Amino acid sequence: MKALMISKDSLLHAEIAAQGSARLPAVQLVASRQGLRDATDRILPEPPDLVIFDASGVEPGEWGMVERLARLYPEARFMLLAREAHQDLLIRAMRTGIREVLQLPLVHRAFHEAIDRIEIESGVTRMRDGKVFAFISCKGGSGATFIAANFGYALGALAEKKVLLIDLHGQFGDATLYVSDQKPTMTLSDICAQIGRMDGAFLESCLVHVTPNFGVLAGADDPAHVVDMKPEHMDTILRVARKHYDYVLLDMGRQIDALSLRALDSADAIYPVLQLALPDIRDGRRLLDIFRSLGYPAERTRLIVNRYEKGGKLRLSDLEHALGAEVMHTMPNDYASATDSVNQGIPVLQLSRGSAVARSLADLVELVTARRVTETKGLFDRLFGRSDAGQKPERITS
Ligand SMILES: Nc1ncnc2c1ncn2[C@@H]1O[C@H](COP(=O)(O)OP(=O)(O)OP(=O)(O)O)[C@@H](O)[C@H]1O
Ligand SMILES: [Mg+2]
Numbered sequence: 001m002k003a004l005m006i007s008k009d010s011l012l013h014a015e016i017a018a019q020g021s022a023r024l025p026a027v028q029l030v031a032s033r034q035g036l037r038d039a040t041d042r043i044l045p046e047p048p049d050l051v052i053f054d055a056s057g058v059e060p061g062e063w064g065m066v067e068r069l070a071r072l073y074p075e076a077r078f079m080l081l082a083r084e085a086h087q088d089l090l091i092r093a094m095r096t097g098i099r100e101v102l103q104l105p106l107v108h109r110a111f112h113e114a115i116d117r118i119e120i121e122s123g124v125t126r127m128r129d130g131k132v133f134a135f136i137s138c139k140g141g142s143g144a145t146f147i148a149a150n151f152g153y154a155l156g157a158l159a160e161k162k163v164l165l166i167d168l169h170g171q172f173g174d175a176t177l178y179v180s181d182q183k184p185t186m187t188l189s190d191i192c193a194q195i196g197r198m199d200g201a202f203l204e205s206c207l208v209h210v211t212p213n214f215g216v217l218a219g220a221d222d223p224a225h226v227v228d229m230k231p232e233h234m235d236t237i238l239r240v241a242r243k244h245y246d247y248v249l250l251d252m253g254r255q256i257d258a259l260s261l262r263a264l265d266s267a268d269a270i271y272p273v274l275q276l277a278l279p280d281i282r283d284g285r286r287l288l289d290i291f292r293s294l295g296y297p298a299e300r301t302r303l304i305v306n307r308y309e310k311g312g313k314l315r316l317s318d319l320e321h322a323l324g325a326e327v328m329h330t331m332p333n334d335y336a337s338a339t340d341s342v343n344q345g346i347p348v349l350q351l352s353r354g355s356a357v358a359r360s361l362a363d364l365v366e367l368v369t370a371r372r373v374t375e376t377k378g379l380f381d382r383l384f385g386r387s388d389a390g391q392k393p394e395r396i397t398s
Helices: 010-021 036-041 060-072 087-096 108-121 144-159 175-179 188-193 200-205 231-244 258-266 278-293 316-323 335-344 356-369 373-384
Strands: 002-006 028-033 050-054 077-082 100-103 131-137 163-167 208-211 214-217 247-251 269-275 303-308 327-332
Touching: 002 010, 002 036, 010 028, 010 108, 036 060, 050 060, 060 087, 077 087, 077 108, 087 100, 100 108, 108 200, 131 144, 131 231, 131 258, 144 163, 144 175, 144 208, 144 214, 144 247, 144 269, 144 303, 144 335, 144 356, 163 175, 163 231, 175 214, 188 231, 200 231, 231 247, 231 258, 269 278, 278 316, 303 316, 316 327, 327 356, 335 356
Parallel strands: 002 028, 002 050, 050 077, 077 100, 131 247, 131 269, 163 214, 163 247, 269 303, 303 327
Antiparallel strands: 208 214
């Protein structure tokens, strides 16, 4: 969004320029004017999307120039900044159609919330009602992180959704490394330590961006800080995240503690990941028992069998019988593609687009987003050059 700033205060100008450029998409201060007269005398050749106007020191008689400015830039949104928001100032602002009035000194959170509202109203972005999906491995190494991270990328790339992945591993979180070579500057525990700053822009600025619409919030890197992360922090993060992302994926790690429990409580669906082997089935059963004792409805739990190979001694139906739950999806065993992807930190869909595991991720995207095959067939066919797009994942029934 391109903004015109009207203020004599160079420090305020610098502060707003810094806050605006940290946003995604950025609010760019494309021009600045010293005062109202300067702004009305020197009109911008290309009208701004936003006019940020510092009303400090403006005489009541000058207000007419604001109305003039509003007529000069009829499409622009106006944000008024004032040291003291007198009643008559507010009334005049309302009459001019200015809805955003912020008090100085600038409270960054209030500024970003106002920009959020302006972006939503002007259609730059929209308030979302994101779904939260938790991925949890029944047994260590089942593939929950691999699937969560690569599914996040696939949702962004194939379904054009805005996706956030939060790494909840208490220690040794590795979700970022699976899909990126960037080093995170902020982690979940850093966000919890600054929870008062939490809003959409702050959250977005803390992510490792794999693509513009897929970001990862890295796990706490120091186990000592994990104790400072409180369940109510999780509530705040998820409340904000739901508004700004279509899908919020949680890589749960294996520990269930107060924080992860709060996250599971508010998840729309839980995806336990397991392999078709007795130890996984045993641990899966324990996990599902915990979910039942917590009162989670059965339909919220959606099993994913990872590294699935046809023709083994155990069948999917054996697993379903032992767990008393249906398998929602199977991911094929694709050692070469998975290992290449993990070793290089490149999403498997990007690195080995035609691989079995990439196709299976695409199937999962279809299943979860409930996109009709007729809608997606073209897209999926183009991407994978296949004729069987949209078919259900392979399953064995007894
Ligand atoms: N479908 C697959 N085919 C082949 N290899 C896979 C597949 N899925 C995952 N892997 C491999 O399994 C390994 C472990 O996966 P991952 O780290 O995702 O497990 P996890 O469940 O998150 O483990 P942890 O309990 O330690 O968090 C990865 O190195 C990955 O390469
Ligand atoms: Mg993991």
